[in-house]
Amino acid sequence: MSLILDPAAQDLLFRQARTANTFTDEPVTDEQIKAIYDLVKYAPTSMNQQPLRIVLVRSDEARQRLVRHLAEGNNKKAETAPLVAILAADNEFHEELPEQLPHVPQLKDLMFSDRGVREQSARFNAALQMGYFILGIRAAGLAAGPMTGFDADGINAEFFSDGEHSVLAVVNMGKPGENAWFDRSPRLTYDQVVTTI
Numbered sequence: 316m317s318l319i320l321d322p323a324a325q326d327l328l329f330r331q332a333r334t335a336n337t338f339t340d341e342p343v344t345d346e347q348i349k350a351i352y353d354l355v356k357y358a359p360t361s362m363n364q365q366p367l368r369i370v371l372v373r374s375d376e377a378r379q380r381l382v383r384h385l386a387e388g389n390n391k392k393a394e395t396a397p398l399v400a401i402l403a404a405d406n407e408f409h410e411e412l413p414e415q416l417p418h419v420p421q422l423k424d425l426m427f428s429d430r431g432v433r434e435q436s437a438r439f440n441a442a443l444q445m446g447y448f449i450l451g452i453r454a455a456g457l458a459a460g461p462m463t464g465f466d467a468d469g470i471n472a473e474f475f476s477d478g479e480h481s482v483l484a485v486v487n488m489g490k491p492g493e494n495a496w497f498d499r500s501p502r503l504t505y506d507q508v509v510t511t512i
């Protein structure tokens with residue numbers, strides 16, 4: 316009774332949503348990705364910064380360039396998923412901040428003139444946006460298979476030669492295929508996680 320989200324939507328996004336390891340051949344369209352992005356872009360970040368960048372890997376040639384940087388086991392999944400995306404943090408996100416925070420444009424220089432501060436903020440907030448994106452994939456009736464088992468320096472050099480981006484994850488997307496799931500692993504309970512002071 317405490318949640319007002321429709322129970323079917325709760326299942327779709329959380330209880331029955333699983334991390335897929337295999338996929339059917341059904342394509343994932345640009346329209347689906349656009350609908351996902353146009354939904355999850357409203358989720359909050361610090362100072363409304365939007366450092367997440369999403370590279371859709373559609374050509375066979377690009378997929379081969381990506382797969383060779385993935386860990387054993389992950390490479391097979393990315394070879395067979397209908398669509399693979401590279402999720403990265405743009406470490407120069409602050410250039411757009413005055414548009415995203417028009418009432419305090421001076422924060423761009425006040426807060427983010429230091430590259431180290433910028434990178435930390437980009438990584439943190441792009442990771443938040445990645446979580447929202449994964450939920451958006453589920454909202455589209457698709458399954459996501461996020462992966463961080465890869466050579467990050469290799470992917471950054473291969474796909475982000477400007478040196479201004481840091482890969483966060485590679486995400487396989489599609490309809491789950493045969494034997495798509497590992498067994499569900501336990502989650503911490505409320506009492507293990509939440510304290511009241």
Ligand SMILES: Cc1cc2nc3c(=O)[nH]c(=O)nc-3n(C[C@H](O)[C@H](O)[C@H](O)COP(=O)(O)O)c2cc1C
Nearest residue numbers: 332333334389461462463464465484496497499500
């Ligand atoms: C950021 C992130 C990185 C992950 N990296 C990998 C990976 O490199 N390889 C892999 O097989 N699974 C990877 N996973 C999948 C997780 O192990 C999986 O989402 C988690 O165990 C929950 O599984 P469930 O959704 O089936 O309950 C990753 C998941 C996330 C969110």
